[in-house]
Amino acid sequence: MSVGIRHDDLRRRNRAMVISAVRRAGQPSRTEIAATTGLSHSTISAISADLIQEGILAESKASETVSLKRGRPQVGLSLNPQAAAVLAVVLSLNFLSVAVIDYAGQVVAEEQRRLDTLTMSRDALIGECVAIVRRRLEDPDLDVQSVARIALAIQGITDSHARAMLWSPITPQTNIAFADILEREFGIPAIMENDCNMMAVALRWRHPDRYRDDFIAILLSHGIGMGLVLKGELFTGTHSSGGEFGHMIHRPGGALCRCGRRGCVEAYAGNYAIWRNARLLSENAEPVADVSDAEMRALAARARETDGPEREAYRKAGEALGFGLGSLFALIDPAPVAMVGASAAAFDLIEPALREAIAQTAGGQHSGSISFDTEPNELPLIREGCAMRALSFVDQEIFAPSIQARAGSVGKNVA
Template identity: 45%
Template structure:
């Protein structure tokens, strides 16, 4: 099939390509852009000049010296930090973290708030979010017109458009119209995303060679989640953010999960599952609402010191994770895995059982898949939230050919 692009569509595509090359490169010459984008120097010069006039990019002359030679000094391009700003919000159990970043991704202001979402009303949640955003924005000293976008990372499931928080372990509230509240209040686009999706986005941006087309980021914390990247795209459900890896069925009539079902992967591999099993509680005992990471570390230390029950507890978690991965690999073929979160610090105790399950499954070829570990998920969640917001602003501005107004 032949695809014909109109000249304005091609121009928008080239504008976006140039902005994103500069964003990834930090400081880039026009010649480097032309090579990376496979565009003519004349096209790069024309479009980059437009973007400078619009305020998206800034040009700086290269340092001159005895070796610089004669003639016109070369210039390098970078994104203009002052072009606009974004608000980033990370919602997790008991806390709201609000930050403001400039267009280059530098944090301008940051505030941390306590919020007991287990007992909050819909109205109180709305008012609290708005108040905390305003407080952080006011602390930055920025003018209201500098705000271009609000990006929110959450523990839970959103609708496919990223406008509503459908459900979350943070709160009994459901179908929360967060984006509508904030768009009405602040007049800018607002999007929500699952924290595991943001982790995957951050890994892809941070190391695109290692985390390119196909990989998954699996969060091992109080719960178990997955951000899935296939063919270069985040994979979601048909109606929601989906990819609820932790709630795939591991064992029929198995242990009680915090979601209320029995036999979920998380019910054997989440923090509360590990402490429940190690303490000898019944598998149908109500999951703890919160487990301190140090508790998992202590059980891991006991396992490494020869505690058989502790070792079997982590082996059970590994088997649950391996069963889930075997099912996914049978559908879409094996790929790299990054285990993220404080639970990853005990992965050495889970790995043998996980790989044994893969070896004995229909996905036996996956038994040697590469696995990476990141024990602190929050920097990745924040980074994914930030780069997601900035890339959306880039796309919006790329569509505004010839406009000098902010997105």
């Protein structure tokens, strides 16, 4: 059962709230923070004095915005970039990237690498990840002491504790506890997240107006992934990262999916499925390992030109996505949808059939009001989500810890 609130929790939570208000608002004054948090000015004053003294926040000296109002000008508070740093590692098909991000959220260094993830051994895969992190940590420009968190996003299913990859389409290996491995290797807290969940996290930071409490991010790529935010919280399954939208059943016993089952949404809407249908191959044909983006673009071009099998393939994809979304909407009610990934560039080919399908489902009552945005580039989004996830952890777990072990904290080695 949930635990009572101890007296010291109070300060901890309010500290976290102030930090989070600053991260969200950019350069809010103490008065603004008091307004958004509902706490009194005196409390905000006390907490921010602590945070500044600890080197977590800083006052923005420059009164860049010329104060037009009378009275004492507001002093903006901002995150001290040097207070900490985090690493965002993204592992996707044949591709590994890492970015070092300062406490204010700016990328300070990055590195990318092509791999052959599908054929690599378990040790090689782990080795590459460890190595790329090590290279970044050995960068003389980086104060290793300040690195407070490593977040690794992977295409595939992760466990609900954000420790391990359970299964992934990018490698035959399963059950790799990346978070534990990195933690042991570098002594830095690490987490392992699902890539689509990180897309959703990033969208929430990028467009807080459009994507706030309830929305859906769908990755249209070789496979179909989903990140879901409900009631302002990232939705995960009870045991895994969950939200395996691509493997909801569209047609029982239908087309062969990459996962080995039949009739999944992905078996109609994933790149390999569109490719398979466009070539008029059997639905039982083994999914191909990879279709290049160029090839998909050519497919889309042909679909736009003539009403041939390519157009029909996209239509089928739209239908599968539409019925899938319809079933999803039956459970969670309609919400804004962001279509992310290379195939989002072909969303014009997908949308008509998708809307038609949705109209036949429980979500159909609102089909007019359902809006779709597209964002063809998933990688920056995933990295950004990863970084924000890691930074939020630092905000809450390190700079607002439950124990008063504030001495020796990462923030200390500043000013």
